[in-house]
Amino acid sequence: MTDFFTALELARFQFAFTVSAHIIFPAFTIGLASYLAVLNACWLWTRDRAYLRLFDYWKTIFAVTFGMGVVSGIVMSYQFGTNWSVFSDKAGPVMGPLMGYEVLSAFFLEAGFLGIMLFGRERVGERLHMAATAIVAVGTLFSAFWILSANSWMHTPQGFSYDEGGQFVPEDWWAIIFNPSFPYRLVHMVLAAYLTTAFVVGGVGAWHLLRHPDSRGAAIMFSMAMWMALIVTPIQIVAGDMHGLNTLEHQPAKIAAMEGHYESFPEGRAPLILFGLPDDAAQETRYKVEIPLLGSLILTHALDKPLQGLDAFPEDERPPATLIFWTFRIMVALGFAMLGVGLWSAWARLRGKLLEARWLHRAAVLMGPSGFLAVLCGWITTEVGRQPYTVYGLLRTDQSMAPLQAEAVAASLVAFILVYFFVFGSGTIYVLRLMAMRPREVDIDDIGLTRSAGTTPGRAATQSHPGE
Template sequence: METFLGFDALILARVQFAFTVAFHFIFPAFSIGLASYLAVLNGMFLWTKDEAYLRLFKFWLKIFAISFAMGVVSGLVMSYQFGTNWSVFSDRTGPVLGPLMAYEVLTAFFLEAGFLGIMLFGREKVGHGLHMFACVMVAGGTAVSATWILSVNSWMHTPQGFSINEVGQFVPENWWEIVFNPSFPYRLAHTLTAAYLTTAFVVGGVGAWHLLHGRHDNRGVRTMFSMAMWMIVVTAPLQIILGHEHGLNTYEYQPTKVLAMEGHFESQEDGIPLVLFGIPDQEAGELRYSIEIPRIGGPILNKGWDASLAGLDTVPDELEPPVAVVFWSFRIMVGIGLLMLGVGLWGLWSRWKGRLYEAPWLHRAALVMGPSGFVAMIAGWITTEVGRQPFVVYGEMFTAEAVSAIAAPAVGASLIAFIVIYFAVFGAGVIYLLRLMAHPPEKGETGPESEPGPIRSAGLTGKSPETGEPGPEPHPAE
C-alpha cells in the first residue's frame, strides 16, 4: 500500500478533514454566540437609548464581520473534501445527507447573507426597526444553520429512517426520523449552549483585559464584562446538565464510545467506579495508575449503586475506538467546563460583594479563560467523532469504506498546503481580531462603515440626519 511519510491515504484524509474542521468550527461557533449578543445589544440600545450599548454594538460588529467571513471561507474549503477524499461516502450517503445540506444553504445561509448587509451597513439607511429585524434574522440564521448541520452529523451517529438499495446507497424512507434522529436534540442543545458560553468567555476576557489596564471608568468595558459574567453563571451550569443528558443518550446508542470516555476496559460486576484519571493501555486492555471513586459511576449512568457494566473487554478489538484520544479529550472538555462554572460563581460572588470591577484576580482568571470555550469545543468534537470510530455512519458504514481511491502522496501534499495556508491566512485574521479587541470601545465608536454616520430617528446625535440642523442633545453614556 502506497504511503506518505509512513501514513496511508485513509489516515491522511482523516487528519486533513480534522484539521480543516477544527479551524472552521471555531468561527461559526463564535459567530452564533456573537450574532445573538449583537442582537441583544442593539435591542438594549433601542429600549434604553443608552449610548453605551450602541458603542458596544459597533465595537463587536466589526469583530463579527471578520469572524463570519473567515467561517464562510473555511467552510467552503472544507466541503471540497467530500468530493476529493471522501467520494465514496458522498456517493453512498448523498441521497440522505445531500438534501439536508441543501436545506441549510437554502434557509440559513440565504437568511444570513440576505440580512447581513443590512446589519452591517443599514442602520442609517433603513431605520432602526428594520435594522433590528435584520440583526434578529442574522442571529436566527446562524442558529438555523447549526440546526441543519447538527442534524446531518447526528444522523451519522444515530442513523435511522433509511434503507440501503442494491448499489449500497442509503435511501431516505422517513425524513422526520432522519432529521429528528435520537441524538439530534441533545447534540443541538449542547452545541448551541457551547457557542453561547464560548462567546461569553471571549467577551468577558476582552472586558477583563481592559479592566486590568485601568479602564474601570469606561461604561462599555464595564457593561460588556457584567453581561458576560451574567451569561456565564447561567449557561455554565446549564451546559453541564445538558452534557450529562447527552452522555446518557450516547450511552444508550453508542455504549462503546462511553466506555472509551470513561476508560472502562474491564467489565464491572459489583458497582461501577467513576474514573477520574489514568493512563489507558489499549494493547494490554487496562487503565494503568487509575484514580477512581467506587460505585458512583452507576448512579451517573442512571443505574444502581451495585450495577454491573459490560466493559471494552466484551467489544471486538476491531470495533474499539482509539481509547486514549477519547479518554483524554473528554477529560479536557469536562475539566474546562468545571473551571467555567468556577469563574461564573466567582463572578457572582464578586458582584454580590460589590467588587465585580475591582477584583483583579477574577479579571486575570477571566482573561486566561477567554479562549477556553474554543478548546473545550474542539475537545468535545474530538470525543464525539473519534469515539464513533471505526464507523463513519455508526454501525452501518466503516470509515475505511468511505475514503476515495486516491494516492497517499496526493493527500499528504494537499494536507501540507492546507496547514501552511491556513496558519498564514487565518493566523493573520486572528491577530487582526485580537488587535481590534485590544482597543476599548470609546465614544464615537464606528462600525464596519468607512466613517460614522448620523443616527436617524432616535434623537441621539447633535444634528438632524435630514436637515443637518442642530437636534436634541445625546443621551449621556457616562
C-alpha cells in the same frame, strides 16, 4: 510523510484539521450574533449610547470571523468529493439534502441580511435594522440545526432503507432529521457556542477593565458575560449529562472509551476514573486514580445496573480510548472552571465589587479562549469516539474513502496546512488586534450624566450600571 502514514490516516487527519479550523468560527459567531441582537435591543429600549457603541465594536469582529467561517466551511465540504467520495456516494441521498437545507434556510438568511446589519442602520431605519440583526442571529441557529442534524444522523442513523447499490435511501425525513441523538447534540452545541462567546466577551471586557478601570463599555461587556457564565454553565452541565446518557444508550463503546473502562461491570458498581493512562494495546488503564461506585451513579444513575466496557465489543469496533479519554476530561474540567468563574463573579457582584475584583478580571482574561478549547475537545471526543465508522454501525471509515494514493493526500494536506496558517492565522491576529482596541467611550452629553465632585465621567457612568 507517506512512509509513516497511509492514505486513510492522512485523509482522516486532513478532515480533522480542516473541521477543527472551521468549528471555532461558528462556535463564536452563533453566540456573537445573538449578543449583537441583545446589544441592539438594549440600545433601542434604553437609548443608552453605550450599547450602540458596543454593537459597533463587536459587529466588526463578527464580520471578520463570519467571513473566515464561510471560507473554511467551503473548503471542508470539498473533501466529501475528493477524499471521501465513497461516503458521498453511499450517504449522499441523506446528507446532500440536509446540507442543502442548511444553505437554503440558514446561509441565505445570514448572507442576505448581514449587509443590512453591518451597514443599514441609517439607510433602512432602526426597526428594520433590528429585524435584520435578529434574522442573522436566527440564521446562525438554523445553520447549527441542519449541520448538527446531518452529523447526528451519522451517529444515530434511522429513517432510511438500502437500494441495490448499497446507498442509504431516505424513507422518513422526520426520523432522519430528528434522529435520537440530535436534540441532545443541538442543545449541547448551542449552549457551548453561547459560553464560548460569553467568555470571549468577558475576557475582552476584563482585559480593558484591568487597563482602564473607568471604561463603561468594558464594564457592560464584563457584567453581561458574567451573567451568561453564571446562568448558562449549570444548564450546560445538566445538558451534557443528558447527552452522555443518550450516548450510553446508542454508542456504549464510545462511553467505555471515554471513561477508560476496558473491562465490563455486569453487576454495576463501576468506579469513576479521574485520571490514568489508557493503553489500547494492553487493553487497560494504567496508574488509575478513581472514586469507587461514582462511575455507575453518573452513567446509569444507579449502583446495580450493568455497564459495558470495551471488552464487550469486537477489537475492530472499539474506538481509541487513549485520545478521547483525555479530550473528554479537558472538556469537563473547562466546564467546571467556567462554573467556578461564574460563581466567583456572583459573589463579587453581591459584594458590589464585580468591576473592582482584579483577580477575577485576570481569571476572566485567562479563561477567554476556554470555550474554543472545550468545543474542540468535545468535537474530538464525539468524532473519534464514533470510529471505526462514518455512519455508526453501518459504514466503516476505511470503506468510505476515495481510491487515492497517500502521496496525493499528503500533498493536499501540506497545502491546506500552509494556506490555513497563513490566511486564518492572519485573520485571527487581526481579530485579536480589534479586541485589544479600547471600545469608544460614551460622552456625558450622550447619556445625560452630570459630573459629581471628585468623580470622573467614566467612573460616574460605571457606577450607574446595574451590573456592579
